[in-house]
Amino acid sequence: MSSLQPIPRNGLVWLLVAQVLVILPHLAHLPLWIIGLWLGCAIWRVQIFRMRAPYPRSWIKALMMLGAAFGVYFSRGGLIGLDAGVVLLIAAFILKLVEMRSRRDALVLVFLGFFAVVTSYLFNDGLLAGIYSLAPIIALLAAMIGLQQSPAGTHPWPTLRLAGSLLLQAIPLMLVLFVLFPRLGPLWSLPQPKDRGVTGLADSMSPGDMAELSRSSALAFRASFEGPIPDRDQLYWRAVTFERFDGRRWSQSFKSQLPQTPEWSPRGAPVAYSIVMQPSGRPWLYGLDVAQVDAGDVRLMSDFHLARPRPVDKPLLYQATSWPEALREPNAGPAVLGRALELPATGNLRSRAWAAELRRAHQTPKATVQALLSHFNQQPYSYTLRPSPVGEDIVDGFLFDTLNGFCIHYAGAMTFVLRASGIPARVVAGYQGGEVNPSGNYLSVRQLDAHAWVEYWEAGSGWVSVDPTFQVAPERIERGLEEALDAEQDLIEGAIMDLRRYRDIGWLNDLRFGWDSLNYGWQRWVLNYQGERQLEVLQGLFGKVDSRKLGLLMVATGALLVVLLALLLLKPWRREQDAQLRQFQGFERLLARHGVARQAGEGARDFAQRAAVWLPGAAAQIQAFAGLYEQARYAGQPTDLAEMKAALRSLRRQLPWRATVSKPRGGIDGDNL
Amino acid sequence: MRVLPRIRDRWLLKRIPPGPSVRLNQRRIFIMPTAVGMSFLVALLLMLLAAINYENSLAYALTFLLGSVFVVAILHTWRNLAGLELQAGGAEAVFLGEQACLRVRLESRGRLYQAVSVGWPKSGLQLVDVPAAGTCELQLSLPTERRGWLRPGRLRVESRFPLGILVAWSWVDLQLAALVYPRPLAGDLPQAVGLDEESGEGSRALGSGIDDYQGLRPWQPGDSKRRLHWKAYSRGQGLLVKDFTALSGEDPLLDFDELAGDIESRLSLLCHWVVELSSRQQPFALRIADTTIEAAVGVEHRNRCLRALALFGQESAAPQ
Numbered sequence: 001m002s003s004l005q006p007i008p009r010n011g012l013v014w015l016l017v018a019q020v021l022v023i024l025p026h027l028a029h030l031p032l033w034i035i036g037l038w039l040g041c042a043i044w045r046v047q048i049f050r051m052r053a054p055y056p057r058s059w060i061k062a063l064m065m066l067g068a069a070f071g072v073y074f075s076r077g078g079l080i081g082l083d084a085g086v087v088l089l090i091a092a093f094i095l096k097l098v099e100m101r102s103r104r105d106a107l108v109l110v111f112l113g114f115f116a117v118v119t120s121y122l123f124n125d126g127l128l129a130g131i132y133s134l135a136p137i138i139a140l141l142a143a144m145i146g147l148q149q150s151p152a153g154t155h156p157w158p159t160l161r162l163a164g165s166l167l168l169q170a171i172p173l174m175l176v177l178f179v180l181f182p183r184l185g186p187l188w189s190l191p192q193p194k195d196r197g198v199t200g201l202a203d204s205m206s207p208g209d210m211a212e213l214s215r216s217s218a219l220a221f222r223a224s225f226e227g228p229i230p231d232r233d234q235l236y237w238r239a240v241t242f243e244r245f246d247g248r249r250w251s252q253s254f255k256s257q258l259p260q261t262p263e264w265s266p267r268g269a270p271v272a273y274s275i276v277m278q279p280s281g282r283p284w285l286y287g288l289d290v291a292q293v294d295a296g297d298v299r300l301m302s303d304f305h306l307a308r309p310r311p312v313d314k315p316l317l318y319q320a321t322s323w324p325e326a327l328r329e330p331n332a333g334p335a336v337l338g339r340a341l342e343l344p345a346t347g348n349l350r351s352r353a354w355a356a357e358l359r360r361a362h363q364t365p366k367a368t369v370q371a372l373l374s375h376f377n378q379q380p381y382s383y384t385l386r387p388s389p390v391g392e393d394i395v396d397g398f399l400f401d402t403l404n405g406f407c408i409h410y411a412g413a414m415t416f417v418l419r420a421s422g423i424p425a426r427v428v429a430g431y432q433g434g435e436v437n438p439s440g441n442y443l444s445v446r447q448l449d450a451h452a453w454v455e456y457w458e459a460g461s462g463w464v465s466v467d468p469t470f471q472v473a474p475e476r477i478e479r480g481l482e483e484a485l486d487a488e489q490d491l492i493e494g495a496i497m498d499l500r501r502y503r504d505i506g507w508l509n510d511l512r513f514g515w516d517s518l519n520y521g522w523q524r525w526v527l528n529y530q531g532e533r534q535l536e537v538l539q540g541l542f543g544k545v546d547s548r549k550l551g552l553l554m555v556a557t558g559a560l561l562v563v564l565l566a567l568l569l570l571k572p573w574r575r576e577q578d579a580q581l582r583q584f585q586g587f588e589r590l591l592a593r594h595g596v597a598r599q600a601g602e603g604a605r606d607f608a609q610r611a612a613v614w615l616p617g618a619a620a621q622i623q624a625f626a627g628l629y630e631q632a633r634y635a636g637q638p639t640d641l642a643e644m645k646a647a648l649r650s651l652r653r654q655l656p657w658r659a660t661v662s663k664p665r666g667g668i669d670g671d672n673l
Numbered sequence: 674m675r676v677l678p679r680i681r682d683r684w685l686l687k688r689i690p691p692g693p694s695v696r697l698n699q700r701r702i703f704i705m706p707t708a709v710g711m712s713f714l715v716a717l718l719l720m721l722l723a724a725i726n727y728e729n730s731l732a733y734a735l736t737f738l739l740g741s742v743f744v745v746a747i748l749h750t751w752r753n754l755a756g757l758e759l760q761a762g763g764a765e766a767v768f769l770g771e772q773a774c775l776r777v778r779l780e781s782r783g784r785l786y787q788a789v790s791v792g793w794p795k796s797g798l799q800l801v802d803v804p805a806a807g808t809c810e811l812q813l814s815l816p817t818e819r820r821g822w823l824r825p826g827r828l829r830v831e832s833r834f835p836l837g838i839l840v841a842w843s844w845v846d847l848q849l850a851a852l853v854y855p856r857p858l859a860g861d862l863p864q865a866v867g868l869d870e871e872s873g874e875g876s877r878a879l880g881s882g883i884d885d886y887q888g889l890r891p892w893q894p895g896d897s898k899r900r901l902h903w904k905a906y907s908r909g910q911g912l913l914v915k916d917f918t919a920l921s922g923e924d925p926l927l928d929f930d931e932l933a934g935d936i937e938s939r940l941s942l943l944c945h946w947v948v949e950l951s952s953r954q955q956p957f958a959l960r961i962a963d964t965t966i967e968a969a970v971g972v973e974h975r976n977r978c979l980r981a982l983a984l985f986g987q988e989s990a991a992p993q
Contacts, residue, residue, distance in 0.1 A: 107709055107837070111716045114739065118720050121731040130731050137735070141742065145835045150788050150800045162835055166749065170741035177737035178730075186726045314728070527730045562744055569748050570755065600693045 005103050010154045011146030012049060015106060016042060018139035019097065022113045025120045025129060026090055029083070029193070031075035034090060037068065041098045048098070056098055064095055082191040086119045103147050110147075113140045123193050125314075127522040138163050169569075172561050180538070180554040182547060183530050192313045199447050200280045201239050201429050204251030207394075210408040211385050214481060216447035220431055221277035221286055222520050224442035230271060230288075232433050233477050234324060236453060236465065237286045237445065239430040241303040247344045248394060250412055250427050253303075255339060260302040262336075264290055264462075268325030276317045276523045283307045286430060286445075288322040289465065295319075295532065302336070303426070304328060304463070317528035328462040332424075340424030340457060348395040348416065355420030365423040365458045369466055372414055376471040379403065381410075383473035407476075410468040411452040424457040428465065433480050439510075440517035448481050583644045584629050590648070591615075591622070594655055604629055621651035685827065691846035694760040697830065701843045702754050704747060710838030713743065743838060750839040753832045757786055757803065762810065764851035766979070768944070772814040773823050773851040780808040788834040793825050815851075820940070821987045823851045854979045857948055858941035862927070890914060890954075914952075924968035925950070927978075929961040929985075940982050947982070951975035961985055 007015075023030075023038060047053035056064070068091035069079065076084040093112045100106050117133050117140075141163035142156075149159065199216050202209060221237075242250035277286060285298060285306040292300070295318045298308045306320075329336070362368045380403055387405040390397025395416045398409050411427045418425035432451035434443035453467040470477045529537070538545045542553070588598050588607075596611040608626030612619035625647040632644065689701045706714070717740055724732035762776025777791060785805040792798035796815050803809050815825055828849065831842035892901065892912035902913040927946055932939040943959070950957045951974070958968035959978045962985065966978055 103837075104709075107712075111712070114716060114720065114735070118723055118729075118732045118735060121729050121735070122727055125729060125731045130734075133731070133735070137738070141836070144837060148788055148834050148837045150802050154787075166742055166745055166835065167738070169745045170738055173741035173744060174734065174738040177740065178734055181733070181737065183728075183733075184725050186728060187722070188726065190726045192727075526734075529730050530728050558744075562748075565745065566748050569752055597690060 007100070007103060007106050008146060008149055008151040008154070009049070010149055010156055010159055011103075011106060011143055012045075013156050014139055014143035014146045014159065015097075015109060016045070018110075018113055018136055018143050019093070021136035021139050022093070022116045022120075023090060025124065025132060026086070026116065029123055030087060030090060031071065033071055033075070034087065034094070037071075037091065038094045041094050045097050055101060061095070061099055064098075068092075068095060082119075082122065082193050086116075086122075086193075089116055089119060106147050107144070110140050110144055125527055127519050130522070130526070134167070138167055141166060169565055172565075173558055176554065176557045176561065178529070179534075180550055180557070182550060183534050185531065200282065201450060203240075203282075204249050205242060205408060205429060205452070206249045207387065207405065207408045207412070210450060210452065211387075211406065213450040214385055214406070214448045218447045219278050220280075220445045220447050220449065221275050222442055222444050222523075223273050223275045223434065224440070224520075226272040229436060229441070229443060230324075232479070233470075234288075235433050235443070236288065236428075236451070236467075237431040237434075238289055238291075238305055238428055239286055240282075240284055240305050240428075241455075242427040242429060242452075243303070243339050244342065245344060245412070245416065247347050250408070253339055255302070255335070261300050262302050262304060262329050263331065264304075264326050264328045266290075266323040266326050268323060271322045271324060272319070273322075274317065274319045274524075276315055276520065276528065277312060278315060279313050281311050281313060283309065283311050285312070285316070285318060285320075287320050288324060290324075290326040290328060291320045291322045293318050293320045315523050315527050317524060317533060329457070330460055330462040332457060332462070337424045337457060340426050341419050341422070343416065343419050348393045350393075350396045350400055351413070351417055352420045354399070355417045358417070359421040365418075365456060366464075368418065368421055368423060369456060369464075372417060373466065373468060373471050376410065376414075376468050381472045383469065383476060407452045407469045410472065411454050414454050414466075414468045418454070418456050425454055428453050428455055432467075432477065435480070437513050437517055437520075439513045440520055442517075442520060444516060444520075580629065580632055580641070580644070583641070583648060584633075587625055587629070587648055587651070590652060590655070604633070615655065618651055618654040621647065621654045625651055685844055685846075689843065689845055691848050693847060694758060695845040695847060696758045697754050697756065697843050697845070699755065701845070702751055702841050703843065704751050704839055704841040707833060707838060707840045710743070713739075713838045717743075742836070746836045746839055749835050750832060750841045753786055753834045754789065754830065754841050754843060756783060757781060757789065757830070759791075759828070759830065759845055759847060761847035761849050764849065766852040766854060766976070766983075767817060768854045769817050769820050769856040771817060773817050773853065775813045775815065775825070775849045775851055777811045777813060777828065777847065777849070778808050779803045779811065781806055786832070789830065789832045791828060791830050794829055798829065798831065817851075817853045820853045820855045820937075820983045822984075823853050825849060852980060852983055854983045855937065855940040855944040857945035858938065859945050860942045862925075862932075862942070862946060924956040924958060926958040926960060926968070928959075936986065940985060944979065944982050947975060947978045 019038070019042070023034075027035070044053055044056075048055060069088070072084050072087045072091065073079055076087055078084055079088065089112065093109065093116055096105065096109045096112060100109055113136065117136055120129070120133065138160065142160045145159050145162055146154070146156075199213065199218050200220060201213070223237075240252055243253035243255075244251045271288060273288075275286060285293065285308065287293065287306050290300070290304055291306055293306055295308075297310075298306055298318065301307050358368050358371055362371055382404045383406055384404050385406055387398075387409060388402040390402055395413050398405050399413050399417075408427075415425045415427050429450070429452045431445045431449045432453075433449050434445035436443055451469070453465060453469070455463045455465045457463050467477065535545070538550070542549070584604065591607075591611050592598070594615060596607075596614045598607045602610075604626050608622050612622045615622065625644065628640075628644050628647050632640070689695065695701070717736055720732060720736040720739070723729070724736055758780040760778040760780065762778050764773065764775040767773050779786075779789065779791070779801065781803045783806060786803040788800055789803060790798035790800045791811055792813055793815065796813075799811055799813060801809050801811060813828075815823065817823055827844040827846045829842060829844055831840055833840050890913065892914050905911075905913045927943050927950075929939055929943060932942060934942075943961070947957070947959065951970070951972075954970055956968045956970040959966040959981065961981055964981055966974070966981065
């Protein structure tokens, strides 16, 4: 039974199946040569099993390992880091297949497989990936079982069934551990996978970037409100502000990234909601103005955007409260206002001239803004994702020549004109609107909802948001980009694959909403079941919790489950159902304690006679019980269990209370043992 | 160093009393993680570290799932022995130097027991599956090291099924025993061995081994294979042995005291002659120490003599 035994066929079959299942989800981020390597190794392995090929010599093994390492180095640009590490792990997982000779090697392979499944979660931890991973895990368990089975006469299917039932039986205990096991923060920082496809807003933006973003139907975040969902035109999700303009691009100011809390006072009714945002690779969070987030390290920055020290590189859940009517920085300092007035020294002369004109015509910033908005409304401006090309001065070209564009054109141009006429203003970038999921009462906001609008500053009223795009294409705000761009549908990337395209088909649309809602639940309840979230859930369930209480609860429920499972598996009630026999066994045990053990093949009567000689004090009781038993058992007389019980009781009373175990009579001499 | 096994043996004696059949129950099965199980736990710890550091809920879930599988495997491994019944089968007597073969029957009263191994650790365990509500018989062979009763002691029954991360085992004493005869050693008996002076003829014949060939007779168990008449067998006459008859005279007496040399070599020589004379169907008597076995012939006689030789100088006459 040593672990150096050869690998049974059943074990090998499941090992190969498990390997395919483990590697499949990794293919999305593995270099292609891995597939070739795997095919080669699997064929070689099968040939070894059929005794048509030898095991590789050690120099071939060394060569293959070196080759794999080189392959990783060239395709990943190094051997360090998570991405290279995962490729190396998979390569080792594959190469071990050819190298393994004994059961111990095969077990190493199984453990590598479990690790590979864990690493696949770092790249994709969606609902589907989670469900899928049950397949490789069952196959790996089946391989473990197959390795233990005797080589003859075992089939793959019973093995798989056993693996499945092991897994099913483990699930209740797993759930208890998952809910109650305390979550710690990271013990040390680890590299994160690089190629998680991140699309989203960037630190700086030209109109082209925004158009690019509007073509992606990828999810940005989902939000559920505690109350009713506010109207669409209230849903301006701020991400970041652009305060610098270099003539072509709008970008974030370094100063605005300082974590100084700006001065603001809440007004009106607050709106409470929670957001699960997709990884963005940026440190900022999304929120309606003005938002407060009660997660430890999230801060409100000096330009009212929310940020945390680390980039968001995995789905993040947070609770926020917003005061949409808050008064923001009514007494802003000169530094802030100075930043909101900066313009490039040259360029866009026509716009500057128009700004000067506006300043002369209107007394207050508010009136200037009104004039600008009605200009956009009344002149033949149009909304399109395919704006006509403009020359060197992009603001002039857009305002006076092409008259078409989308949000960033309007917001950028308006901010430029306001600044030129002496009104502090900045571009706010974020998302607008979102799709309401009727089956979950929450909003899904996608990259194509990315939007830019303007906020300007006026003494006394502080920062005020305005959206010039609304003047041109109110349907963009009221119903969303896709409605606004009916003619340009084909611009939205991957739209054919996207079920959203078929939203006119009722059941398909319901299916899409249902699936989205499932995913959202998965993110909220499973992926984000960490730290504070766990504490919150546990407190909801059990009241105030501390680690001691949690530990006790975990041990108690775990033990309860194991006992239940043990009862179910071992069925102790089936052990001895014959009541008479049970009494006789009690009789046997009692006498054995007093030194008379029944010998194999010794009948009840002989045994009783021998016992009576050995224990003369209780001879009468012994004979009485044996007589009753014989009668009930062999004479076909009606059983009177109570009588037998009484006889046994009186025998027990007759014998000394504390038995001294002497050498059993007619027993065995202990020296032989 | 000898104290610990002694204590263990005494404890086992109480817990699993010896008997010709033993049913494994909760008092008799022990369970521990194997080396593989320990490395499985180490792997789980590493997975937990990854889950903590990447704050990945699915990695947590998988770690907990496999941890729970470990716990469930305790029950399954244990169950794969629980209720199994072991019964002692017989064992044939062998000559010293041959492999003793002891039979053990495994009986299931309910479910299938997979990959149960039975044996003595020093001579290797045998792997069997016991079918549901059925039996399977095992032949366990052991090297023989000295004559007399071979009592291999407690038998180890173990199972690592299903996952190999735990081992459940029990030590059962089925009171297995096999009789080991001395090793037969050919050699001459001294001229005068136990024979009367006047019947010198017979002694010569015994000593030299030149016998009168008397004909063929059907083979019967106990006959030497060297005397098989292969030609007759190839002619389809069945298994025949060449029969020899010793010269007339008194039945020879094999007397331990008349032989020279140390005890074991004397026993070996006697053993050889017991086998030899029995195969020739020649009556003989045996005298060893205080026992004298009267002259007789036949398998029973032969076995009685061999048993006497095997147990010479040993205390316990018979096992239970």
